Amino acid sequence: MATKLEYIWVDGGRDGGTKGLRSKTKVVNHAVETPEQAPEWTFDGSSTHQAQGHESDCILQPVYIAADPTRGGHHKLVLCEVFDNKGNPHASNTRAALRGVAERAKDQDPWFGIEQEYTMFQNGRPLGWPDNGYPAPQGPFYCGVGADEAFGRPLAEAHMDACIDAGLAICGINAEVMPGQWEFQIGPIGPLAVGDELLLARYLLFRVGEEFDIAVTLDPKPVRGDWNGAGGHTNFSTKAMREEGGIKAINAAMPRLEKRHELHIANYGEGIERRLTGHHETCSYREFKFGVGHRGASVRIPLHVQQQGKGYLEDRRPCANLDPYTVARLLVETICL
Numbered sequence: 001m002a003t004k005l006e007y008i009w010v011d012g013g014r015d016g017g018t019k020g021l022r023s024k025t026k027v028v029n030h031a032v033e034t035p036e037q038a039p040e041w042t043f044d045g046s047s048t049h050q051a052q053g054h055e056s057d058c059i060l061q062p063v064y065i066a067a068d069p070t071r072g073g074h075h076k077l078v079l080c081e082v083f084d085n086k087g088n089p090h091a092s093n094t095r096a097a098l099r100g101v102a103e104r105a106k107d108q109d110p111w112f113g114i115e116q117e118y119t120m121f122q123n124g125r126p127l128g129w130p131d132n133g134y135p136a137p138q139g140p141f142y143c144g145v146g147a148d149e150a151f152g153r154p155l156a157e158a159h160m161d162a163c164i165d166a167g168l169a170i171c172g173i174n175a176e177v178m179p180g181q182w183e184f185q186i187g188p189i190g191p192l193a194v195g196d197e198l199l200l201a202r203y204l205l206f207r208v209g210e211e212f213d214i215a216v217t218l219d220p221k222p223v224r225g226d227w228n229g230a231g232g233h234t235n236f237s238t239k240a241m242r243e244e245g246g247i248k249a250i251n252a253a254m255p256r257l258e259k260r261h262e263l264h265i266a267n268y269g270e271g272i273e274r275r276l277t278g279h280h281e282t283c284s285y286r287e288f289k290f291g292v293g294h295r296g297a298s299v300r301i302p303l304h305v306q307q308q309g310k311g312y313l314e315d316r317r318p319c320a321n322l323d324p325y326t327v328a329r330l331l332v333e334t335i336c337l
Contacts, residue, residue, distance in 0.1 A: 003028050004075040006068055007041055007060050008203050009082050010323075012049030012092045018218065018270045018321040019092060021203050022048055031074060038062040038078050050082065050092055058090060059083040064196040069165035070207055077166065077203070079196055094325040095195060101329050102191045105336040111242075111312070112194040112328055113187025113235040117176055117320045118205065119222040120152040121215045126180035126223060127152045135179050138227060142177045150175050155212045156182045162204045168197045177228040177281075187235065188312075191332055195324035220319035221274035229275035229282070230320035236331050237312035246310030250301060253313060253335045254290050257299055260334050261288040267326050269319025276317065283316070 005026045013019040024043065032038050045051025045058035064079040082090040089096035102110075120127035128151025129135050144150045156173050163170040163184070173184045184205075186198050202218075209216050221229040240249040257264070265272060265285050276285035283289050283298045290299040290313075292306045298317050305311030318327050 001029065001031060001074070003030065003032055004068070004071055005032060005038055005078045006071075006076070007062070007078045007080055008200065009043075009060055009080045010092060010094075010199065012045075012090075013270075014049055019323065021199065021206065023203065032065065032076050032078075035062040035065055035078070038065065038076070041080075045082075045090075050090060051084075055085060057085050059085070059087070063095070064200070066166045066168065066197075066200055069162040069204070077200055079200055094323050094329070095192070098191060098195065098325045098329040098332075101332050101337070105191075105332045108336045109239040110191055110328075110332050110336060111188040111237050112191060112324075112331075113171070113185060113189075113312075114194055114198050114318075114322075114324060114327075115183055115185050115231070115233040115235070116198060116201070116218075117181060117183045117230040117232065118216050118218055119178070119181045119230055120155065120209070121180070121217060121222075122213065126178070127214060128179045138177050138179070141175060141179045141181075143174050149179075151180050152182060152214065155209055155214050156184075158212075159201075159205050159208050160184065162208055163201050166200065166204065168201055168204075169193070170201060176230075178223065181222075181228070181230060188237070191328040192325075195328055198324045218319075218321040220269055220271045220321060226280075228280045231275065231282075231316065232269065232318040232320050232322035232324075232327070234315045234318050234322070234327055234331065235312050236315060236335070238336060241312060242310055244310060247301075247306065250305065250311070250313050254299065256334050257290075257315075258288040260330070261298070264315075264317060264330055264334070267323075267330060268317050269321045269323075271321070272317070272319050275319055285317070 008023045041060040046053040046056040060080040066077045068075040278284035281295045289297045291297045293303040300314040
């Protein structure tokens with residue numbers, strides 16, 4: 001039985017910038033249900049900013065398997081970690097660094113939910129924007145309904161269906177503040193799982209976008225001027241935060257987060273200074289603030305969490321181009337360890 005395996009991995013990033021996704025297909029003659037049943041593979045790291053030409057082989061180690069909704073049947077998506085030709089985790093492999101941290105904090109049972117914002121582009125312009133000039137000022141587009149307010153719904157819906165068919169923990173979608181901008185949410189799940197499933201959800205977004213002739217960018221400020229940027233707001237909780245009286249644990253996390261604010265900012269997405277300006281529902285990257293229901297804060301405590309006395313916190317600093325493994329590692333280190 002021929003099975004198509006789409007191997008997916010994170011590349012090295014161009015010129016030290018945002019890392020992208022790469023993929024290629026292997027055909028095997030057996031069913032594959034677990035990562036262990038998918039063979040290791042190699043790729044040319046000199047073409048992905050991960051190796052030099054004279055020593056270019058990098059190793060793909062399968063770590064997560066999901067159904068492939070674009071091909072259907074028994075075919076699979078295979079998410080991989082990247083190793084160098086000596087068998088060591090590649091410098092671009094941030095999942096490897098998270099593995100040990102997640103193990104050390106497993107007794108605290110950290111959960112994550114990531115709100116992935118993204119912007120659709122077609123013919124070099126955000127989807128729905130006029131060929132000349134700008135659309136009406138932002139305001140009616142957030143969760144908007146109607147052909148004059150919601151642009152790109154067919155792709156957003158097709159992507160949601162693909163994530164559901166793949167078995168990913170997608171829990172919602174909505175149109176965002178800037179026209180042509182949308183969001184999907186993954187979680188709540190553990191630190192490794194949220195990174196794995198967010199990357200596969202991104203892959204499916206890019207892949208399904210091909211069928212609509214729509215490109216997707218995770219740029220944190222895709223349009224300059226009086227327009228919202230694109231974030232990757234990260235909801236976080238521990239077992240103690242979710243239990244009765246958990247608001248105490250949530251409040252106790254704030255000084256820890258403030259103490260390591262600069263470290264988090266440096267690792268929350270390339271171009272973060274373009275997005276976290278203190279305007280457009282952001283707090284400046286130069287300061288740390290938290291508050292209940294405060295969308296201009298670095299970290300928000302949702303109103304219902306304050307009222308119920310337990311729940312989670314929302315780190316609003318990560319950009320749309322966040323590395324989910326790095327964000328998860330830093331939050332676990334800072335709050336749990």
